[in-house]
Amino acid sequence: MKAVIAQSYVPVDQLVVTDAAPPTPGPGQVLVRVEAAGLNPIDAILITGRLRQVMPVEHPFVPGMDAAGVVEAVGAGVTRFAPGDKVVAFTHDTTGTLAELTIVADGPGLVHRPESVDAVTGAALPVSGMTAAALLEASGLTAGRSVLIVGATGGIGSYLVQLASGAGAEVIATAQPSALDHVRKLGAAHAVDYTSVDPVAEARRLYPDGVDVVIDLVNGGPAVESTAAAVRPGGRLVSSIGVPDSLDRDVTPVHVGVENGIGRLEELVGKVASGELTVHVSGTYPLADAAQAYADFTGGKHPVGKVVITV
Ligand SMILES: NC(=O)c1ccc[n+]([C@@H]2O[C@H](COP(=O)([O-])OP(=O)(O)OC[C@H]3O[C@@H](n4cnc5c(N)ncnc54)[C@H](OP(=O)(O)O)[C@@H]3O)[C@@H](O)[C@H]2O)c1
Structure with missing residues (x-):
């Protein structure tokens, strides 16, 4: 699969898109085919290693915690989801979302996505x-x-x-x-x-x-x-x-x-579906331009609302 990868702590504009081994869902995990992934300031902190003493990451590192997509496969014990389900996901500490496939724990950070919530909108929501x-x-x-x-x-x-x-x-x-x-x-x-x-x-x-x-x-x-x-x-x-x-x-x-709000994802997706909450995405970039997206996001371009990668 294609994924955005940092081989070591690097400036965000040195991220590369390359082939990586697809992850396999373990018990209680769900494999999601990513359609869109939202950017957050924490991604850049982890990519650059700015806080590596307190928040180290293992390399090669795939950034991203927010995704929307479709369930590809489920691990043992997962009954709430089935292949083909549309979802919104917060991966937290499983795998990164700037990739064609990502792993999400079957829990409050993984919720069904109504037809009316498109992938870009859903990916802009979690964190x-x-x-x-x-x-x-x-x-x-x-x-x-x-x-x-x-x-x-x-x-x-x-x-x-x-x-x-x-x-x-x-x-x-x-x-x-x-x-x-x-x-x-x-x-x-x-x-x-x-x-x-x-x-x-x-x-x-x-x-x-x-x-x-x-x-x-x-x-x-x-x-x-x-x-x-x-x-x-x-x-x-x-x-x-x-x-x-x-x-x-x-x-x-x-x-x-964010850990104080994980249980709120389903309610938030519902508010978006009902029109009670508006999602403002200032820009989308294809996966191939992820390095540019992070550079623009962190480099003083002042995006309003969210920036989302399409996969
Ligand atoms: N602890 C956690 O779990 C957690 C979770 C999420 C986020 N965070 C942190 O919370 C912060 C906000 O996150 P975010 O996702 O909302 O970041 P964001 O999307 O980058 O938004 C920050 C906003 O602050 C504005 N801003 C910058 N300098 C300003 C100033 N001097 N006065 C007023 N506004 C200013 C920026 O707009 P302009 O520059 O265009 O004016 C920007 O829109 C980040 O530091 C992030 O790391 C922590």
Whole structure:
């Protein structure tokens, strides 16, 4: 089978597409013929080895965790799926999805895909959608509450703005000037051009006592303390990147990862099928151009929503 392969830690533009041995599904596993695979920032971290001390990978390494396709074969004990089923998959730590075939565990990360959800749309959903759902839950947001979402135009943000505004929250969303309309259409009550306006100051102008929640998808570690300044006393600072153990103000820091949202994939696919959740794919690339896709995704081209590889 064809697969995108890194033989060692390399810059993303040095990925190659080559022949690889097809994987075989073991007990409790499903072999999926990939039709589309979504890109995520974690892929580039694993490809380059930027965090190899804490997140090492074995080489040759096939990147990608998100896929949509069709079941090719099932391993022993799998009864929920059969060859020919259309699926959406989060492979996590089985095999990479930028390949013609991938292995997925039979669990909450593998769900049936309705006819109305095409492969590109399905592949854009797992990591970003599940993380967005987990962030929303951790935020405690309910109708009438306010939230500043920093980094609202990317993979997670484009789902989170919809989920938060759908829950009745008043959303302030950051965006580049060209993406201000994007976040408004997704349901943001206020769109802030972060290239010319300080989002914290704007949130404080709109909510002088502070917003109930800040969800920061851009700043990790100590840098996130600056956005915590937009939160009212007693509120929450939620991040998918990392938070300090405590803050020097009465704000609760919460860190949420994709693992907190794996059980939400089926519900998310259902929301897409019903039209409740919109998937925005800014660009698709064929498998042969995966290196270029990652270079564009990570290299300041500012894609809005998701980037997807077609296989
Ligand atoms: N812990 C986990 O399990 C987990 C899971 C998923 C993601 N993550 C992490 O969460 C973060 C967000 O993920 P993602 O998939 O949404 O990434 P993404 O698709 O790259 O989106 C990030 C967005 O932030 C915007 N941005 C960049 N600099 C900004 C700034 N200074 N102010 C406001 N917005 C800015 C970017 O838009 P422009 O540059 O065009 O403005 C981009 O749209 C990443 O760091 C990712 O690694 C963690």
